[in-house]
Amino acid sequence: MTELTGGPSLPQERRVVTAIPGPKSLELQARRSAVVAAGVGSTLPVFTTRAGGGVIEDVDGNSLIDFGSGIAVTSVGNSAEAVVRRATAQLADFTHTCFMVTPYEGYVAVCEQLAELTPGDHAKKSALFNSGAEAVENAVKIARVHTKRQAVVVFDHGYHGRTNLTMALTAKNMPYKQGFGPFAPEVYRVPVAYGYRWPTGPENCGPEAAAQAIDQITKQIGADNVAAIIIEPVLGEGGFIEPAKGFLPRIAQFAKDNGIVFVADEIQSGFCRTGQWFACEDEGIVPDLITTAKGIAGGLPLAAVTGRAEIMDSAHPGGLGGTYGGNPVACAAALGAIETMREMDLNAKAKRIEEVMKGRLAAMQEKFPVIGDIRGRGAMIAIELVKDPATKEPNAEAAGALAKACHAEGLLVLTCGTYGNVLRFLPPLVIGEDLLNEGLDIIEAAFAGL
Incomplete structure (x- = not known):
């Protein structure tokens, strides 16, 4: 086989x-x-x-x-037949043109798949990038231009990347942040619902942690100043923490009530890894923006920000992109990976x-x-x-x-x-x-x- x-x-x-x-x-x-x-x-x-x-x-x-899958990248295996077949065919046609110079169908086809697979039945658009950190950075850019606000809220034990902004978003100092500052400003960290270590027990964790987080956002930052709340539906590098039940829906509702863009970082947990296409589906969360990478393309470098069309279209033409973003070979591999996920x-x-x-x-x-x-x-x-x-x-x-x-x-x-x-x-x-x-x-x- x-x-x-x-x-x-x-x-x-x-x-x-x-x-x-x-x-x-x-x-x-x-x-x-x-x-x-x-x-x-x-x-x-x-x-x-x-x-x-x-x-x-x-x-x-x-x-x-x-038992590592290249840190959740090779979910379909390291050399899945459909990934190899599609990527090989694309290599023979052309390796690159830059989508911002002359576009190609593969990029559009990946965005169509993302619109279909990600949670929610609203109109969606995507932008493709190279890495998870790049996707998170662009989600922040999009949220800021859409809301005309600056503050970004993240959570204890969260991990979002190794670039300057995503290091600021990441909670763990060693080895990710030590000696690399100063970091990007207007980033604020609040408690997460870590049931195993919650002082009053896991049964109380969800509502209590949500109340603490919302209280800190309201009092220390001001909800009207927050552009985005970013969270991993299952926290990866922080220890595979599943936020206690009720926490994510309450935070998502708070974001909605206050005009804050709710961003689900599904870079490690997405694309069938948790037994659903995306981990946020477990409690019926429909994020405004969702970031993906890792398992999307069977090992080739590809990442995406997908979200509500009106939010994604907030950025002016030329404001999003990158030379290699949505590389045609990586897009072909992604279509092969998604084909494999469906068929198997x-x-x-x-x-x-x-x-x-x-x-x-x-x-x-x-x-x-x-x-x-x-x-x-x-x-x-x-x-x-x-x-x-x-x-x-x-x-x-x-x-x-x-x-x-x-x-x-x-x-x-x-x-x-x-x-x-x-x-x-x-x-x-x-x-x-x-x-x-x-x-x-x-x-x-x-x-x-x-």
Whole structure:
């Protein structure tokens, strides 16, 4: 099944034949150290030769189970047939003209798909860009020109990018902000509904956190000064935090009541990752603007801002764009990725991944008290690790040790969280269930070895 594997020659199996990283990866790492800036990190320095389905093959012949998907990018796999086919055909026709010079159909077709797939039945328009951070920056530009206001509200534990403005929007200092200031002004941070750590318990978290956030906006900023409220419907880098029920609808209603543009940052959570096309659908949220990237194009660089036509049209001609934005090859890949998501019903596959993972992880939690919380939706699942379940003191050391143990056994996992104590799991939505369970076996053995 080429859709799953990226080609029949890539076996869907874990294979560890050297230490990880192996000798050839170590040689390449030495070359890298000489010429690549130290600030560019890697979770696991094994050098990839092929990838697809649920595995990554390295230069030493190891085949690793992939629970990272390039940070939620390769949801359809690293070499999905429709993505490769469409992108290859576009490469043969032309690689670039710049949509702002002479346009092409692929850009329009992607915008048509976005208008159809994103929440709400209102008239929608899109603008295409290269990266998630670029999409968020442009959402702020659009909101400011539409409202003629300046202030932007974001939330504790949020992550929105590494550019100057998006660093200001991002909550976590290290490694994203340390030493890189000063940052863009008129950015204000308010509480988010983090149920696991809410002082009065998760059952009270949604309404109490919303009341606190709205009170701070009203008193400290002034609702009439706010251009945009930006939130991830499932907070990614901050620890896969699902805002407690009721929080997002209340914040969205507050925005609507006060003429504030409500922006859903679906860069990590969008395109079937949570078992729905977009995570904000879970509570019926219809954002004014939605930012997308990562899973949109099967690994090629593409991002978008999609929203209400009257808001999107607020920017003057020439005010939005960029040389590479909506590159024709990336647009072709996006159409292939969306084709794959529809044909394989990847929302259903994401829900099945959640069922398997949460069942296995819940059984582990009963045996290993270091697991304080299991959360997330679809194939966006995380466990928060603590030193003591009673105090919930973060255990970043355990997260690091577990990731290292998994890597040594040929399972790629990622960490995250404001406190560095969360293991996050982002398997490709096309991963085979045998590989999924084998990866969970490795995780369980790593816990037993702590």
